[in-house]
Amino acid sequence: MPADQTRPKPPRPRLRVLRQVVRDGRNTVPAVLLALAATAATLTVPLVVRRVVNGFTEHRSVTGSVMLMTTLALFGAVAAALSSFLLARAGESMVLTVRQRVVAHALRLPLPGARRLGAGELVARVTSDSAQLRSVVDIGVTQLPMATLTVTATLVIMGLLDWVLLLIVLGTFSVAGLAIAVFVKGIRHSTAAQQEAIGELAQRFTSALGALATVKACRAEAQVTDAIGDDATSAAGSAVSAARRQAFVTPIMGLGQQLALIGVVLGSGARLASGALSVAGFAAFLLYLLQLIAPLTLVANGVSRLQLGFAAQSRIEDVLAEETEDAVSSPQGQGDGKTEGEARAAGSAPEGxxxxxxxxxxxxxxxxxxxxxxxxxxxxxxxxxxxxxxxxxxxxxxxxxxxxxxxxxxxxxxxxxxxxxxxxxxxxxxxxxxxxxxxxxxxxxxxxxxxxxxxxxxxxxxxxxxxxxxxxxxxxxxxxxxxxxxxxxxxxxxxxxxxxxxxxxxxxxxxxxxxxxxxxxxxxxxxxxxxxxxxxxxxxxxxxxxxxxxxxxxxxxxxxxxxxxxxxxxxxxxxxxxxxxxxxxxxxxxxxxxxxxxxxxxxxxx
Missing domain, CATH: 3.40.50.300 (P-loop containing nucleotide triphosphate hydrolases)
Incomplete structure (x- = not known):
């Protein structure tokens, strides 16, 4: 009986990128705390602005409020920068680990399996695909959660300032969100196709460089260039397809903001006239509305960028799912059914x-x-x-x-x-x-x-x-x-x-x-x-x-x-x-x- 019929197929390996990064507490915990601090500073600034406006209208000194507002802005910027750096370090550590794992696994593949995958494809998994995993870390660990938190907190504060104007904002942005969802839906497919094309490009180019003397002797530079160019064209086409969908995200979100701003301006007249909303509250509401577009856009773009990272993660998992030489059990009647690692762990020295x-x-x-x-x-x-x-x-x-x-x-x-x-x-x-x-x-x-x-x-x-x-x-x-x-x-x-x-x-x-x-x-x-x-x-x-x-x-x-x-x-x-x-x-x-x-x-x- 063949070896692959003597045991169930092993489960597909999972990279668990986010879990691995979160476990890197030395970088991740400070990065998250700093991101929270930066978010809190950003959310506080409009409330301080309301105090400044009230101070002007009531003819009070606003020096302390201005200094507080400036300090919060500077603190938020510094905290965000430090958080980004620590997260980048954690991300690169994760990419290094993945690359080492893929290289070690690829070098232990059976020769027929390695040849079937192709040297260029394996190189692409270690280089471009592994690099794309950074988007999962950058977006998934802090940017997307913090942006979601910022949006939620901002909407809550805007509701406390004036719930009627908040309903106007939610209505306009909901329509924009539905439109964006249509474009984001196809981004993962396009990015997966782009990565596949890059792998084919790397494979053909690696092969051509290995046979460079033959290419030159046969005067085939133009012919080989055209063939590689076809792969490059395919990669570019997939990239353009993804970019076309991605290009609509920010403009649609910007249009939603403009419509929301128009609705808020129109609706605020009645609210101000009735006394339900103060001028200082209106100023703070407008600042929150202007601040809202950045995290909303980040959420929309982040979801689409995650598709690129997930597509690269899937391609790397495809390689890790390939059985290595020492993972194949001995055929029934020929050996003890143990893999090399199992035999060593069990102390099966006589087998060798x-x-x-x-x-x-x-x-x-x-x-x-x-x-x-x-x-x-x-x-x-x-x-x-x-x-x-x-x-x-x-x-x-x-x-x-x-x-x-x-x-x-x-x-x-x-x-x-x-x-x-x-x-x-x-x-x-x-x-x-x-x-x-x-x-x-x-x-x-x-x-x-x-x-x-x-x-x-x-x-x-x-x-x-x-x-x-x-x-x-x-x-x-x-x-x-x-x-x-x-x-x-x-x-x-x-x-x-x-x-x-x-x-x-x-x-x-x-x-x-x-x-x-x-x-x-x-x-x-x-x-x-x-x-x-x-x-x-x-x-x-x-x-x-x-x-x-x-x-x-x-x-x-x-x-x-x-x-x-x-x-x-x-x-x-x-x-x-x-x-x-x-x-x-x-x-x-x-x-x-x-x-x-x-x-x-x-x-x-x-």
Whole structure:
């Protein structure tokens, strides 16, 4: 039974952005208190103005009231500024946490899942989508609550000043609110589409930069620019759609204020004439009406801006909902049904221990297909001895690289079992499995970082520079690294980048520094000249004395060095043996040798 049928699907993860920010009491509590203080100061100023007006009409000194009014205004401004800063700090702390969480999760995704999502899309989640979460914090924690509080308090005070004029205000703003609701309704859809388009843009642009040399060689700059431009156009169209709806919010609210002001002016005549409203009260009411537009507009705009944050939050949650490699349970009958983390928590150390004796790697009736297409492994069975060099050979598409990916558990078989050092790969904790298996891929991948960082990639303990230089010397790269401006401290990947062959040898030197029992090399000689190829064969021979070295090889010169050869075709193992044995009895292997045309001695009529 497949692993995903042995347990219920985990619940969709929730970021709970507001809850996380509120928990940051060091910043959030002072920010909220300062926002409350600023709101209180703002609400008090019109009442002080009423005192000033009464003072003028009664010929009393207004100096104290003016000073109080000025102090309240200044205090409100300073408190609002400090609150905004503290909230921004809390928001950036939240964004940092989300970014770290998404990066950690993305790097633990299975390779097929990460490739399906795309590098550009994942980058967009970490950059633009995470940044959009700030709108949830800025609006949701203080601005929207404080604006709502301000509106409510203002309306209450206006009702105390004159309830008839308040009804006029409520009537006009209710009509404006209904109109705004129509426009806000579609903003979340537009912003979600905008973020999706930005993700597609990032994905295509990332891919183009990765293939920049090919783009230039094919003179395809204009073609690729047009394709990226289409994604940019789509993003712009979605942004314009959201902006079109957003553009009506403030003008409609302003129109509501104007209509309310006209209604209040007309209605105040009768109220003033009847004595129900004083001139000072009317002045205070007008000030509250003028102040009301700002928080009302903030509420309307805040609701629409929250849609942008919620759309970004949903996209980030989509990534976090993807299962990581170590979240997949072992298939029934193959393991104990625990994830890697559960096994470690339960103290399941024996699951990661290699069994004595037997093969270093063993495939038993392994079945695997990519996205339901033709099987890359079809009842595949073969074994790799604990020591020596084993070469995997076969025509293109035979399943050689897939076999290496299955050994590393980049891929999980759909049937059968892959055993490393006597244990099913699905029963090893991933960290322990990959500590036992060193891997050099076809792209001889390096990270953008220093030479030293690339050599020590994944190591938890320091290594002396003498050991690093010894590894570089073994692959013939020491002279090239010495010539770099900062030697081991030089950054690889930008101005001081290495050639293809040099990058390959640097990746091989990294393998030399590991303590892995199994070494996987995917076509390690693809960009080496004859001198460095001979040096590589010497390194492989040295590694094979006490380790199992599995080499995917296309050069017969590499194959002939192998102690054991496995011939693959269409995901099946056709035969195993030595070079001479396979020339005698395996037609596919003999045809591969003949196709090399390297002047080798060919026997058995080949």
């Amino acid at each position: 221990n290699a069994e004595a004796g037997g093969a270093a790697v063993e495939f038993e009736q392994v079945v695997f297909s990519h996205d339901g297409e033709r099987r890359a492994a079809d009842a595949l069975s073969f074994a790799v001895p604990r020591h020596g060099v084993t070469a995997l050979v076969g025509p293109s598409g035979a399943g050689k690289t897939t076999a290496l990916d299955l050994i590393e558990r980049f891929l999980v078989p759909g049937g059968g079992a892959v055993r490393v050092l006597g244990r099913d790969t699905r029963r090893w904790p991933l960290h322990d499995l990959r500590a036992q298996v060193a891997y050099l891929d076809q792209a001889f991948t390096l990270l953008e970082g220093t030479v030293r960082e690339n050599l020590l990639l994944g190591r938890a303990t320091p290594v002396a520079d003498d050991a690093l230089w010894a590894a570089l010397t073994a692959v013939g790269l020491d002279d090239a690294i010495i010539r770099l401006p900062q030697g081991l401290g030089s950054t690889v990947g930008r101005a001081d980048d290495l050639s293809g062959g040099q990058r390959q040898r640097l990746a091989l030197a990294r393998v030399l520094l590991t303590d892995a029992s199994v070494v996987l090399l995917d076509e390690p000689t693809s960009q080496l000249d004859s001198i460095n190829e001979n040096r590589l064969r010497d390194v492989i021979e040295r590694l094979s004395r006490d380790r199992a070295v599995v080499v995917v090889a296309h050069r017969i010169s590499t194959v002939r060095q192998a102690h054991h050869i496995v011939v693959l075709d269409e995901g099946r193992c056709l035969d195993t043996g030595t070079h001479d044995e396979l020339l005698d009895r395996c037609g596919t292997y003999a045809e591969l040798v003949r196709g090399q045309r390297l002047g080798l001695r060919v026997t058995a009529g080949v």
